Amino acid sequence: xxxIFDLLLTFxxxxxxxxxxxxxxxxxxxxxxxxxxxxxxxxxxxxVTVIAESTPGPIAINCATFIGYRQAGILGSIAATVxxxxxxxxxxxxxxxxxxxFLEMEVVKSAFRGIKCAVGILIxxxxxxxxxxxxxxxxxxxxxxxxxxxxxxxxxFSLGFSAITIIVFAAxxxxxxxxxxxxxxxxx
Amino acid sequence: MIYIDxxxxxxxxxxxxxxxxxxxxxxxxxxxxxxxxxxxxxxTYMIAVSEMTPGPIMVNLATYxxxxxxxxxxxxxxxxxxxxxxxxxxxxxxxxxxxxxxxxCFNSVINTSKPCVIGLxxxxxxxxxxEAFFDLKVDGGFDPKALFITVLLAASAFLPPVFGxxxxxxxxxxxxSAFLGIVVYSV
Numbered sequence: 233x234x235x236i237f238d239l240l241l242t243f244x245x246x247x248x249x250x251x252x253x254x255x256x257x258x259x260x261x262x263x264x265x266x267x268x269x270x271x272x273x274x275x276x277x278x279x280v281t282v283i284a285e286s287t288p289g290p291i292a293i294n295c296a297t298f299i300g301y302r303q304a305g306i307l308g309s310i311a312a313t314v315x316x317x318x319x320x321x322x323x324x325x326x327x328x329x330x331x332x333x334f335l336e337m338e339v340v341k342s343a344f345r346g347i348k349c350a351v352g353i354l355i356x357x358x359x360x361x362x363x364x365x366x367x368x369x370x371x372x373x374x375x376x377x378x379x380x381x382x383x384x385x386x387x388x389f390s391l392g393f394s395a396i397t398i399i400v401f402a403a404x405x406x407x408x409x410x411x412x413x414x415x416x417x418x419x420x
Numbered sequence: 421m422i423y424i425d426x427x428x429x430x431x432x433x434x435x436x437x438x439x440x441x442x443x444x445x446x447x448x449x450x451x452x453x454x455x456x457x458x459x460x461x462x463x464t465y466m467i468a469v470s471e472m473t474p475g476p477i478m479v480n481l482a483t484y485x486x487x488x489x490x491x492x493x494x495x496x497x498x499x500x501x502x503x504x505x506x507x508x509x510x511x512x513x514x515x516x517x518x519x520x521x522x523x524x525c526f527n528s529v530i531n532t533s534k535p536c537v538i539g540l541x542x543x544x545x546x547x548x549x550x551e552a553f554f555d556l557k558v559d560g561g562f563d564p565k566a567l568f569i570t571v572l573l574a575a576s577a578f579l580p581p582v583f584g585x586x587x588x589x590x591x592x593x594x595x596x597s598a599f600l601g602i603v604v605y606s607v
Contacts, residue, residue, distance in 0.1 A: 247475050257476065283513050286530050288437050289506020290444075290476035297510035306511070313507050320475020321499055324483040325492065327473060339602055346601020347468040348461075349570040350593050352549030353577050354471065357587075358442040359542035360578075372535040379539030380546075383446065387547045394454075395446040395540050396436045402536030403529045410528035 235304045236311045242269065243296050243315030248323075250292075257292040265299050272299055292316055375402060422490050423497055425455055430482050430501035437478060443537045444478045446544045448485075457489055464548065471590055478502055549574075569600045 242264055250257045258281060265271045272280075276298075284294035293313055300312025334340055366372060382398050429451040437444035445467065452458055458466065470480035479499055486498030513520065520526055553566035573593060581587055588596075 250474055283510070286438065286534070287506065287509045287513060289434050289503070289509065290437075290478045292476045293479075293503055293506040294510045297507050298514065301511060301514055309507070309511060313503065317475070317479055317499065317503055320473065320479050321483050321495070323473050323475070324470075324480050325487060325495055327469065328484050328487045331469065339606070342605035343598035343601045344465055344468065345566065345605055346569050346597040346599070347594055348464050349549075349552040349566055349601075350573050350597035351464055351467050351471070352545055352547070352552055353570065353573050354590050354593060355442050355445060355541060355545030356549060357545075357577050359538055359545050362538045362541065366535060366538060372531065375532050376535035376539040376542075379536040380543040381539075383540050383543035384547060387543065394450045395544075396432065396450070398540060399436060399438070399533060399536055402532045406529040406532030407525070409532065410525050413528075 236307055238269075239300050239303055239308055240311040240315040243300075243312045244319055247292075247316040248319035258295070261292070261295050261299075271303055276302070375405070422494065426486050426489060426494055426498045427501045429455055430486070430498045431505065433478070433482070434502040434505035438533060438537050442477075442541050442545075444481075446540045448478070448481055449544065452485055457485055460551070462488075468594060471594055565604050569597065569604055572600060573597055 246257065246260050246264055250260045262274075262277050266274055266277050280295050280298045281291075283298070284291040287294060293316065296312040296316040297309045300309035302308075304311070363376070366376070379398055379402060383395065386394075386398075433444055433447045433451055437447050449460075449463060452463055453460065466481060466484050467477070470477045470484065473480055479502060482498040482502040483495045487495035489498075549570060553563045553570055555561035573596065576588055576596065577593055
């Protein structure tokens with residue numbers, strides 16, 4: 233029971249004090265759960281990051297679920313996950329209540345017109361960081377460029393095509409590459 | 421019914437958002453706009469607010485959109501729906517992780533999905549950057565003040581790493597952009 237409570241509190245703390253989303257959270261989780269609490273090893277942490285990157289959903293949730301489960305089974309994973317979600321849930325709930333009136337103020341409107349310019353740049357900058365980490369081979373780069381173009385065209389012409397459709401196409405492409413390789417290997 | 425729509429919409433986001441918060445933004449945009457819950461403009465504010473508040477951006481956005489549609493219960497349902505797939509899939513992964521990472525079929529799907537997601541993020545980023553100063557969908561209305569701010573921000577975001585300096589943090593960039601907005605639009 234004590235472990236469960238400790239998990240809940242630790243992840244609430246992590247959830248409350250990390251700004252800027254998942255990637256920013258990873259370092260804080262590592263600091264708390266590997267260095268201080270020694271709940272998991274550094275190697276484990278790297279493994280979680282890999283799974284987190286290749287499974288859907290917020291990366292911080294993946295980490296919390298993994299560490300919680302390692303410490304105290306299903307109940308532990310629930311405690312850690314609830315812990316990391318609770319602070320952001322509460323903060324947004326409180327903020328969004330008065331934000332509507334807040335947005336009517338002239339100064340705030342100007343500030344948000346500035347912020348609007350920043351959000352796109354932040355997303356581009358996140359993409360650039362990911363491209364730097366990507367394998368520099370022709371095939372993945374081609375997939376990346378084609379997906380980007382497909383999305384841009386969809387956005388520009390407001391086609392009824394969704395991001396999910398494009399991802400499913402890419403996954404199917406991966407599957408068929410795998411199938412072709414398998415057939416070739418069988419023949420050889 | 422709005423609760424079921426919120427649940428299904430954000431469940432979809434939770435199931436398909438590979439690769440972190442920015443990867444989720446194209447999906448959230450899709451879902452939110454197709455249901456007509458908020459406008460593109462409001463969503464941009466919401467993303468900015470989610471950036472400035474603690475916690476995973478995806479969770480913040482789900483709570484925010486859910487709350488704007490139907491109060492506390494809406495916020496709760498949207499947040500639960502966006503978190504649940506990650507939680508469940510992670511639990512399943514714990515049992516089969518090592519076998520899965522060695523599975524070649526799984527790997528080849530991941531190998532094409534990852535660059536695809538990066539491409540989507542890039543496209544949405546470019547589109548939203550351009551949209552800040554150029555009304556792409558309606559009549560091509562142009563806002564030179566916003567272009568000025570965008571150029572300044574882009575310089576401070578992308579130039580430091582070129583010269584080997586540390587990247588400016590997202591929070592710092594948002595604070596600077598708010599300040600620039602107040603200065604430029606009040607003059």
